[in-house]
Amino acid sequence: MLLDQRLLRRLFHLGALATRGMTLGVRGVAVDAEGRVGLVRHTYISGWHLPGGGVERGETAVEAMIREFREEAEIVADAPPRLIGLYRNAAAAPRDHVALFVLPSFTVLRPKAPDREIAACAFFPLDALPEGTTRATRARLREVRKGLPPDPNW
Incomplete structure (x- = not known):
């Protein structure tokens, strides 16, 4: 199962590189x-992640x-998201970048039902993240909570 997830993830990123050159998420x-x-858990990759995706x-x-x-968490912004940092995600692909935002005010419309993308x-409490929360997710939350400058790498 894990091998299938890695292969699907790699194929997705290779396809994105072939069609986009540089990717932005x-x-x-x-x-x-x-x-x-x-946090969300995807159907195609393991771990808990911050909601997000490709631009x-x-x-x-x-x-x-x-x-x-909205798509991944049934969250609707009540105020514009604030850009925190721009990161290079070399683990995904050499030219992949991720913009991190904080949503200062929002409404949760309803509990998110599992679908093809979101399991x-x-x-979760910030001091009690679930097992399987990714290293990058923990690092970004630490930066936001402590007001640290963003690491240039995801």
Whole structure:
């Protein structure tokens, strides 16, 4: 199963490189009033991640982030997402970049039902992230919580 996930992920990124050259993705931090962060678990890759995805042709990074929050977590922005940093994600592909946003105010429309892309979506206390939360997700949350400068690499 893990090998299949790695192969699918690699094929996706190779396809993106072939059609786009440089890739740009977005990830977002949404912390609710109780101090819990929204995380998603994908069907095609292991671990808990910040909601996000690729910026589509003709779309701004902010528009992509708003769309991804809605698609992956049923989160609707009540205020514009704030850009925190731009990272190079060499683990995904040599020319992949990720823009990280924080959503200062939002509404959760309903619990996210699993679908073809998202296996699970939930909110977790920042000091008690679930097992399987990725290294990059933990690092980005640490930067945001502590006001640290962004690491240039995802």
